[in-house]
Amino acid sequence: MADEGAMDIRLVLKGPNGEFKVDRDLYIIVHCDDGKYIEVSKNYIKQCPFIEEAEGEIPEFGYPAAVLEHLIRWAVHYGVDGHAASQLTRPCIYRDFSYVVTDKWDNDFFNQRLCSPLNQKHYLLTMTAAEQFGMQGLLDFMCIGLGCKLRGKDDNGIIHEVMGLDKETEITSEDLEEVSRDYPWFDDAVKATTKK
Structure with missing residues (x-):
């Protein structure tokens, strides 16, 4: 680090x-x-x-x-191949990512950078870029964070939250199907799982 x-x-x-x-x-x-x-x-x-x-x-x-x-902030702090200092467990059952991130830098990076009102609309693009450039630690961190943020919300609430849309913006069922088609990992990221 x-x-x-x-x-x-x-x-x-x-x-x-x-x-x-x-x-x-x-x-x-x-x-x-x-x-x-x-x-x-x-x-x-x-x-x-x-x-x-x-x-x-x-x-x-x-x-x-x-x-x-x-990407620069993550790479400089952890390295391109680095993983978060916080122990990220799967399956993650929390709705509040602050229960998961125990490291101050991780918490600040998630809340003040990735999910700030100005940057929230770039969340999925950051995940896409992390995947493209082989930054698996960042991608894992963001997937679990996204799952926590969205767990328990209805489909329209999820789209508004991820895309940073105004509450008045209408989302159709076709829009929701397109998200799952464009981002195949999306459904798995937002559903809670339990061990059998």
Whole structure:
């Protein structure tokens, strides 16, 4: 586990002449698919193989900036192959993930980063990216967290919670079928299981 301190990850804007005011000796700029540019400390790049540096070019990242930040934070703290410090048990029967996460960093990462009002809509994309880049520890952490968050909610409540939708937004049965089709693990993640 690394001590990442203040975490050198920031959103940067282009200046009037199209340049970034970034010390390129210390930071690289990554262009995310939501159009945002993120400044990342070069000290983190070795721990983040999902950022592909290109000489003289700004690397492209195929997910939104919030997803990149989540992956970097996990990789710097635990490593790409790392697992949460909290003991994650399966099957998990809790509705409140705080009963599962006993480590302060894990709890803060889940509640203040992954599930913050600004980032909650990127939860499933972060899971998809974690799977794509082989970050099994992060994926396991997020699957159990998602199951706890959604356990006991009705189908419409689940979709509103995961997608960060307003309560007034109507969800049809076709929408629900599409979620299970697009994310085959979804049904297993939200159903409580018991040992026989």
